Amino acid sequence: MKNRSKFLARAISLVVLMQFLPAAAVAGDPEFHLLVGRMSAYCQKRPMPFMGLVSFIGNRFTPPGVGHLQMAIFENVSPLRKPPAGELDSTLQDLVGSGYRPFVQVHDNRNGDQTYIYVRESGKKCFEMLIVSIDSTDAVLMKMRLNPDAMHDWMDEPVKSGRGSAHGGGIDVAQEGAAKQPTD
Amino acid sequence: MKVTKGRSKSAAILFGALLMGAFVPAAFGQNPKLDIQNLEPLAKKASEVVDVNLDGALLRLAGKFMTDEDDREGLEIIKNLKGIYVKNFEFAKPNEYSQADVEAIRGQLQTPSWSRIVSAQNKPEGETSEIYLMTASDGGTVLGMAIIDAQPKELTVVNIVGPIDMDKLSQLEGKMGIPRLGEVGKESKKVEGHHEKSK
Numbered sequence: 351m352k353n354r355s356k357f358l359a360r361a362i363s364l365v366v367l368m369q370f371l372p373a374a375a376v377a378g379d380p381e382f383h384l385l386v387g388r389m390s391a392y393c394q395k396r397p398m399p400f401m402g403l404v405s406f407i408g409n410r411f412t413p414p415g416v417g418h419l420q421m422a423i424f425e426n427v428s429p430l431r432k433p434p435a436g437e438l439d440s441t442l443q444d445l446v447g448s449g450y451r452p453f454v455q456v457h458d459n460r461n462g463d464q465t466y467i468y469v470r471e472s473g474k475k476c477f478e479m480l481i482v483s484i485d486s487t488d489a490v491l492m493k494m495r496l497n498p499d500a501m502h503d504w505m506d507e508p509v510k511s512g513r514g515s516a517h518g519g520g521i522d523v524a525q526e527g528a529a530k531q532p533t534d
Numbered sequence: 535m536k537v538t539k540g541r542s543k544s545a546a547i548l549f550g551a552l553l554m555g556a557f558v559p560a561a562f563g564q565n566p567k568l569d570i571q572n573l574e575p576l577a578k579k580a581s582e583v584v585d586v587n588l589d590g591a592l593l594r595l596a597g598k599f600m601t602d603e604d605d606r607e608g609l610e611i612i613k614n615l616k617g618i619y620v621k622n623f624e625f626a627k628p629n630e631y632s633q634a635d636v637e638a639i640r641g642q643l644q645t646p647s648w649s650r651i652v653s654a655q656n657k658p659e660g661e662t663s664e665i666y667l668m669t670a671s672d673g674g675t676v677l678g679m680a681i682i683d684a685q686p687k688e689l690t691v692v693n694i695v696g697p698i699d700m701d702k703l704s705q706l707e708g709k710m711g712i713p714r715l716g717e718v719g720k721e722s723k724k725v726e727g728h729h730e731k732s733k
Contacts, residue, residue: 451587451592453586453587453592454587455584456582457582457583458582459577460582470595475599477595498599498601501599502600505710506708507711508588508710508711509711512586513624516582
């Protein structure tokens with residue numbers, strides 16, 4: 351009986367703690383918070399709740415060389431909020447800011463998915479990658495940190511990595527062989 | 535009065551120089567950057583289009599992690615480059631694009647400053663590779679490069695902007711979206727093996 355209450359108490363505290371994780375995760379990176387805010391204002395949608403928790407769990411499964419994964423998903427974005435094809439590029443660049451350089455773009459004509467990948471240097475030997483993926487109804491914003499080995503792999507195979515990333519498996523494709531974790 | 539006359543003469547010379555400066559690059563078409571962003575007919579036919587944009591800032595960034603001994607020559611090349619741009623089209627079925635669709639790119643390479651140095655065909659596989667160089671008017675300095683790599687279900691256009699040391703180019707093969715050209719190069723010697731100036 352005593353053991354059961356102890357277990358329950360632990361479980362409750364874990365659940366309570368997890369409820370606070372999303373806010374903590376977002377608050378930990380004011381810039382990502384700002385980007386999510388901009389994206390939210392643009393899409394006129396709030397991001398899906400508990401993305402901080404999803405990102406927290408996602409970080410456990412990132413391949414070597416990738417870390418600090420943060421994610422925001424905007425569901426059921428009105429097609430009216432989607433800029434015309436020719437303007438998407440400049441609209442997104444305005445949203446992410448001039449610090450990020452456009453690196454790879456993937457346009458999938460089969461399902462209308464468009465993925466924009468931006469990079470910038472972060473600290474002495476780290477790189478930050480921002481992935482914005484938009485389909486007919488949803489938008490996804492992802493930010494992650496890459497160590498030089500992981501970035502090296504991206505530079506070696508930008509087409510393959512970009513394509514893989516647009517299909518949801520790019521990080522794995524890109525990071526084969528990247529063994530070191532990013533450093534702060 | 536003398537001063538005024540001298541000043542107007544200098545102003546006229548300066549104006550003339552500015553005018554020449556504005557027209558000279560256009561006249562000689564010495565811009566090695568191709569317009570590969572708007573290849574609409576191909577983009578519409580492709581099932582997937584991938585654009586890689588490695589401008590000067592990104593190349594400098596790339597240079598920071600090319601610290602291996604193997605990367606030394608590659609680093610030497612990219613530090614002088616202004617950009618590497620790759621456009622890759624993937625098609626659902628073989629032969630979904632025609633040679634006419636590729637003309638939008640080839641058309642840009644039909645100026646006197648561009649020369650086709652390699653044209654290799656692998657007929658059984660239906661693959662063709664072409665390499666073009668833009669050289670300075672002195673004929674020596676390479677200002678830019680274009681690669682068209684056509685496969686039945688895939689077309690890749692690479693545009694390298696900036697001075698390139700051809701002897702070291704192999705260091706970039708298979709990197710930054712640049713196809714491996716070693717085999718194409720060998721084959722091209724059999725197929726063409728000469729320096730063909732674009733008309």
